Amino acid sequence: MYVAGVDVGSTAVKAVVLLDGRIAGTNVISTGTDQEKTAFQSLSAAAQDAGVVDIEDISAMVATGYGRSMVKMADRTVTEITCHARGGRAFAEAAHVIVDIGGQDSKVIRLDEDGMVADFVMNDKCAAGTGRFLEVMAERLEVPLSDFGKMWRATRKPAMISSTCTVFAESEVVSLLSHGVAREPIIRGLCDAVADRLAGMVHRVGLATEVVMTGGVSRNDGVRLSLERKLGLKVSVPSMSQFAGAYGAAIIALELAEKGR
Amino acid sequence: MGPRGTRSVGNSLQVRAFRRFARKPWCYGAAKQVVDIMERRGWKPYQISAIRCVMDDFRQAYTGERPCIYTTAFVPTELVYGLGAVPFLPEVAAGYAAAFGFAYDALGAAESMWYSADLCSFHRAGVGAGKLGVLPRPSAVIATAHLCDGGKKSLHRMSKDAGCPFYLLDVPYDRSERGQKRLRDQVEHIAFDLPEKVPGISPEGMAEAIRVSNATLDDYLEVCALRQHSPSPWRGGEALNYVVMFLGAWGNPWLAEFYKDLASHIRGIIASGEYPCCSERHRLLWLNLRPYYKTGLLDYLELELETSVAFEEYNWPYWSELDPDDPFASVARKMLANFGWGPIERRLAAVDSMIDDYSIDGVVQFAQWGCRQSNGGASMLADHLKRRGIPFLNLGGDGVDVRNGSEAQAMTRLGAFVELIDAKKAR
Numbered sequence: 001m002y003v004a005g006v007d008v009g010s011t012a013v014k015a016v017v018l019l020d021g022r023i024a025g026t027n028v029i030s031t032g033t034d035q036e037k038t039a040f041q042s043l044s045a046a047a048q049d050a051g052v053v054d055i056e057d058i059s060a061m062v063a064t065g066y067g068r069s070m071v072k073m074a075d076r077t078v079t080e081i082t083c084h085a086r087g088g089r090a091f092a093e094a095a096h097v098i099v100d101i102g103g104q105d106s107k108v109i110r111l112d113e114d115g116m117v118a119d120f121v122m123n124d125k126c127a128a129g130t131g132r133f134l135e136v137m138a139e140r141l142e143v144p145l146s147d148f149g150k151m152w153r154a155t156r157k158p159a160m161i162s163s164t165c166t167v168f169a170e171s172e173v174v175s176l177l178s179h180g181v182a183r184e185p186i187i188r189g190l191c192d193a194v195a196d197r198l199a200g201m202v203h204r205v206g207l208a209t210e211v212v213m214t215g216g217v218s219r220n221d222g223v224r225l226s227l228e229r230k231l232g233l234k235v236s237v238p239s240m241s242q243f244a245g246a247y248g249a250a251i252i253a254l255e256l257a258e259k260g261r
Numbered sequence: 262m263g264p265r266g267t268r269s270v271g272n273s274l275q276v277r278a279f280r281r282f283a284r285k286p287w288c289y290g291a292a293k294q295v296v297d298i299m300e301r302r303g304w305k306p307y308q309i310s311a312i313r314c315v316m317d318d319f320r321q322a323y324t325g326e327r328p329c330i331y332t333t334a335f336v337p338t339e340l341v342y343g344l345g346a347v348p349f350l351p352e353v354a355a356g357y358a359a360a361f362g363f364a365y366d367a368l369g370a371a372e373s374m375w376y377s378a379d380l381c382s383f384h385r386a387g388v389g390a391g392k393l394g395v396l397p398r399p400s401a402v403i404a405t406a407h408l409c410d411g412g413k414k415s416l417h418r419m420s421k422d423a424g425c426p427f428y429l430l431d432v433p434y435d436r437s438e439r440g441q442k443r444l445r446d447q448v449e450h451i452a453f454d455l456p457e458k459v460p461g462i463s464p465e466g467m468a469e470a471i472r473v474s475n476a477t478l479d480d481y482l483e484v485c486a487l488r489q490h491s492p493s494p495w496r497g498g499e500a501l502n503y504v505v506m507f508l509g510a511w512g513n514p515w516l517a518e519f520y521k522d523l524a525s526h527i528r529g530i531i532a533s534g535e536y537p538c539c540s541e542r543h544r545l546l547w548l549n550l551r552p553y554y555k556t557g558l559l560d561y562l563e564l565e566l567e568t569s570v571a572f573e574e575y576n577w578p579y580w581s582e583l584d585p586d587d588p589f590a591s592v593a594r595k596m597l598a599n600f601g602w603g604p605i606e607r608r609l610a611a612v613d614s615m616i617d618d619y620s621i622d623g624v625v626q627f628a629q630w631g632c633r634q635s636n637g638g639a640s641m642l643a644d645h646l647k648r649r650g651i652p653f654l655n656l657g658g659d660g661v662d663v664r665n666g667s668e669a670q671a672m673t674r675l676g677a678f679v680e681l682i683d684a685k686k687a688r
Contacts, residue, residue: 066669066673078680079673079676079677079680080673080677081673081674081676081677081680082677082680082681082684105670114688116681116684116685116688117677117680117681117684118681119681120677120681122670122673122674
């Protein structure tokens with residue numbers, strides 16, 4: 001039996017198709033302006049990846065993410081908080097805290113023993129602590145985001161970035177560059193600034209020994225390294241962390257399909 | 262274009278219309294006819310009573326029929342009605358500005374007066390509306406030291422602009438007899454000092470205002486009792502709109518009419534079974550206020566997520582019957598009874614009572630941007646509710662300034678909160 005989950009985020013649409021409960025196909029594409037169309041494209045590509053002949057063969061589908069209501073073909077919409085909790089726990093069974101950093105927001109979710117959401121917090125209205133903040137800084141520094149981890153490790157002394165407001169932080173970065181500060185400490189300072197905000201959120205819901213990062217920014221090793229130092233424990237990143245929301249949605253779709261049988 | 266279709270700060274159609282017509286007596290005659298038509302077209306009696314109550318006060322305040330006294334939301338209005346004046350709350354005016362789409366003008370005007378964007382927008386928009394010239398001219402200002410610091414200071418500024426007397430009631434933290442007497446003496450001082458400064462003011466109506474307030478409280482307690490019914494018979498999203506009545510009309514006979522009509526409406530809903538949210542999944546307690554600009558947030562919560570706001574902190578009757586034979590002490594006692602003032606334990610106890618009385622499944626605090634009185638206690642409130650096993654959501658946002666919140670984010674938080682309660686109940 002095929003089921004699917006679609007996560008329509010602000011930056012990317014992710015789709016996961018399960019065959020008998022196991023991941024059989026995935027896809028990720030940029031969100032674009034027509035969320036419904038992009039969601040369909042992503043789902044079709046994931047279905048093709050899974051070997052689904054006809055999309056009608058998908059027994060149940062759940063949509064999540066900011067654009068979830070745009071996915072008219074979904075059987076149900078569920079918030080990304082619940083989906084990341086379910087997907088994160090499925091990726092890492094011991095997870096008790098999920099840190100999800102997406103393009104326009106960040107969330108910290110505390111799970112109970114059964115893997116259900118016990119508490120959650122989200123970032124404030126601004127871009128601080130989000131993927132967009134890091135993207136803007138990467139553009140300013142002319143460094144690909146994928147190199148942040150390597151450059152983080154290349155220095156032991158982070159530059160002080162006092163603001164997490166994207167505009168103010170960008171002007172701080174410009175000021176540091178004009179004073180001849182190398183890009184490595186600036187990048188480490190930026191990762192520390194994001195991690196500072198995230199660590200505060202983690203402590204609000206309650207620190208646990210098993211912290212898992214999901215969402216697009218989890219692939220940025222610099223933020224993970226900074227967060228580990230702030231929390232004083234290891235933060236794990238599942239290999240398919242970007243798909244945690246879509247995977248969680250697919251797991252809920254599977255439960256729906258099984259109930260319907 | 263600014264948010265909500267305004268053209269430029271201070272020059273929107275709504276602002277120009279207010280400036281031009283609000284002080285013309287004929288305007289209220291025309292408005293009365295419109296309300297009569299609304300009544301004939303099926304508007305509910307409580308809605309009509311509320312509009313008439315507000316219009317009546319507006320007419321008297323704007324046309325100068327009676328002296329107008331500005332107050333903060335926590336000054337008992339029995340004092341103002343009792344002095345023969347009509348109360349006007351700039352914070353409530355800020356809510357109207359948001360609802361009628363000219364908050365952007367008022368906020369812009371306040372910012373031009375050096376008011377920082379991190380001051381509560383209810384105060385910023387209130388003082389900005391004063392600068393725009395859309396508020397009635399005050400004969401005096403009575404502010405209170407309790408709860409909002411921004412309120413008393415912005416009102417002080419407004420009294421200076423208007424050149425009218427300013428009184429600050431210094432409310433003590435403790436509720437001892439000594440504290441109550443100190444506050445009573447301040448109230449008495451206002452009641453006897455103000456008539457010497459403002460024509461038309463007299464303390465002679467104080468006892469009557471207290472009697473009216475007591476009679477209204479009886480009607481209101483019935484409304485509160487009816488709202489304990491499950492499914493919820495009246496939408497909290499609407500109840501939060503009528504906070505304006507609760508904050509600004511005690512001592513006005515119209516308020517009793519409003520609550521009588523409202524009780525009758527709620528009884529009718531319960532009898533017919535036509536609840537606003539028939540398949541009520543959960544019942545929430547809502548702390549602080551709501552966004553008053555156009556938003557689908559409460560509809561999303563109550564209609565789409567089928568989760569009722571069963572009761573609201575700002576509608577909780579926290580005082581008991583007052584003594585008309587000692588009206589000054591009564592006003593003092595009412596102020597001191599406010600659970601938001603003093604140690605956080607007072608607010609926690611009030612929240613506990615509301616949770617028990619209204620069979621609450623979860624608590625949402627609308628964390629108004631810049632509101633110290635509620636946000637300052639958020640941590641202890643969260644801990645307290647956690648100990649009780651009641652899910653809690655601190656929902657950041659702004660009641661007046663649309664720029665201080667993201668509706669999509671707020672909806673996600675509410676959606677996730679409802680899913681959390683779903684999961685908790687399923688276990």
